[in-house]
Amino acid sequence: MHRPYRSAVLLAAVVLAPVVSVQAQGGTPEISRTVAAGGISVAGWAGKIDPNEASQGRTITDSKLSNAGDVLSVTTGPAVTYWNPANKATGNYTIKATFTEAKYMNLNSHPHPYGIMIAGNDLGTDQQSFLYCAAYGNGSFIVRGFGPASFMMNGGRGAAAPSVNKAAGPGAPVTQEIALSVKGDKVECAINGTVVASYDKSALVMAGKLKSTDGVYGIRFSHNTEATVTGLTMTKQ
Secondary structure (H helix, E strand, C coil), X not given: CCHHHHHHHHHHHHHHCCCEEECCCCCCEEECCCCCCCEECCCCCEEEEXXXXXXXXXXXXXXXXXXXXXXXXXXXXXXXXXXXXXXXECCCEEEEEEEEECCCXXXXXXXXXXXXXXXXXXXXXXXXXXXXXXXXXXXXXXXXXXXXXXEECCCCCCEECCCCCECCCCCCCEEEEEEEEEECCEEEEEECCEEEXXXXXXXXXXXXXXXXXXXXXXXXXXXXEEEEEEEEEEEEC
């Protein structure tokens, strides 16, 4: 006679369960926030949240991309990749930008990364592929991609590098200049002017990883992160 009540309780628990993401560096479960007045308000830009976030009912409107002139402002919610399909790079090139976290860990209890995305193909679909290099405000960085499943190039927790700036503490500002380059048969990530990772192109352009190093470029943000982006540029090598 108590079964209907029990079923109702179980259903409520499922409906009200919070959306959880796995933080990239430590594997610690964390709830992805919903950003007020979210969505994309920068002309020509598009975005896609990560598949694990979408599978839990989250949408691109749960994160926010806006701008004031040439300054892009990002606040996440779900982990997301943003791009303008007009921004394409082929051959040998460098994509760089400066990321400023005005208040380190403002929306989270541990560091979350943000950085440059390159080699975007089939973006916005289930078959998208791209590579990104992202920095944390604690002196570490990660290199990862989708092809279309996610893949890691420097381990699940990334790696520390002396050139990656460290915030003085939560709430303090921290800035990183991040660049991804394709140079001949190499793909390199540089942070604050120092190369922190280098890979043979043959280790990236292959089944399950990138379709090509040619493609659209943009920016990548983990969940529950807030920062601005300036100077997003492409330079031919």
